[in-house]
Structure formats: structure tokens, C-alpha cells
């Protein structure tokens with residue numbers, strides 16, 4: 326259990342050689358659910374994006390291609406994640422379209438009302454609160470800004486219980502719980518797409 330635990334805790338905060346392996350795996354394994362989630366952005370126009378818990382950075386590149394006029398801040402509290410994001414998105418970083426920021430989502434060193442779009446793929450499970458973290462996202466979004474949450478676990482799959490035993494502080498939320506937490510911090514329109522067959526969910530909330 327020791328090595329398994331150490332390895333899978335790299336989903337929470339990738340570190341060292343195991344973290345690097347995990348990041349490469351997440352870029353591959355999360356692609357399908359991430360693309361499904363991004364399919365919900367067709368009505369969202371954005372010129373400034375914050376990608377929260379960016380991990381290996383695969384979604385940073387996808388979003389910057391989807392929004393060719395946008396700039397992005399890619400946030401993660403893992404230095405290993407940011408290094409991988411920089412490597413995968415070297416051209417966007419060099420061009421100045423992608424800035425890397427090492428920070429905890431619950432305390433973002435970013436100005437109020439800065440972004441049109443905030444995204445969170447497979448990461449809110451680990452965020453402090455999460456109400457305090459969602460309040461930070463709400464703070465940094467401009468009025469009318471959108472917050473996209475994409476999770477491949479919907480809190481209703483009994484087989485996910487094993488992950489809670491292995492990964493420290495893992496919280497798997499239901500769509501209803503996320504909806505309520507978002508409403509609590511002031512998001513006005515919260516649209517939920519829940520796929521109970523695949524146990525995945527996508528939430529789009531507006532400030």
C-alpha cells in the first residue's frame with residue numbers, strides 16, 4: 326500500500342520522478358473527459374483565461390488553440406506540474422500567451438475581476454474548502470465571466486471509495502454539492518451536465 330499511496334498522491338500534488346510520470350499519464354488519460362468538458366464552451370467568448378490546477382498542461386494548449394486571441398495564466402501549486410506545462414506549451418510561453426503561476430487556488434495572487442474564463446479539469450477534488458477556493462475563483466472573474474468544472478468522478482460511483490482510502494484529503498463531490506457551493510459564493514447561473522452512465526460531470530457557472 327505504501328508505494329501505491331505515494332504514487333497516487335501525485336494526483337493531488339505531483340512531485341519528483343513519480344510526479345513526472347503521473348503528469349505524462351494524466352495528459353493522456355484525462356484527454357477524453359477534458360475535451361467533452363471543453364465542448365460546453367461554444368457560447369463562451371474569452372480573451373483572458375485562468376487554467377486552475379493545470380497539471381501537465383495539455384488543456385492549456387487546447388484552450389489557447391480554441392481561443393486564438395486569448396492570454397492565459399496557468400496555475401498550479403506543484404512546481405513539477407508547472408515545469409511540465411511549460412515544456413508542453415513552450416511556444417505559447419515564449420510568445421507571451423501563457424504565464425505560469427505557482428499558487429494555491431484558495432489564495433490566488435491575482436487581481437479582482439481579471440478573467441473572462443476560469444477552468445478546472447480533474448482538480449477541484451483537492452482544493453481547500455472548496456467554498457473558500459470557489460470564492461477566490463469568483464473574485465478573480467470579471468462580471469459575466471464563466472467558470473468551467475470538469476470531473477470524471479461524480480460522487481455516486483461506489484468504486485471510487487478506494488481512491489478516498491489511497492489519496493489524502495480527496496473529496497469527490499456530487500453535481501448537487503458543487504452546484505450548492507457555487508451558488509453559495511455568488512455564482513448566479515450554474516448549469517450542470519451530469520452523465521450518470523460514465524459518472525462524469527461538467528458544470529458551467531457564471532458570475
Ligand SMILES: C[S@@+](CC[C@H](N)C(=O)[O-])C[C@H]1O[C@@H](n2cnc3c(N)ncnc32)[C@H](O)[C@@H]1O
Pocket residue numbers: 336337338339351352355359377378379380381382384400401402403406428429430431445446447448451452453
Ligand atoms: C489530478 S491533477 C489534474 C491536472 C490537469 N488539470 C488534468 O486534467 O490533467 C490535479 C492538479 O491540480 C493541482 N492542484 C490540486 N490542488 C491545488 C490547489 N489547491 N492549488 C493549485 N493547484 C492544485 C495538482 O498539483 C495537480 O497538478
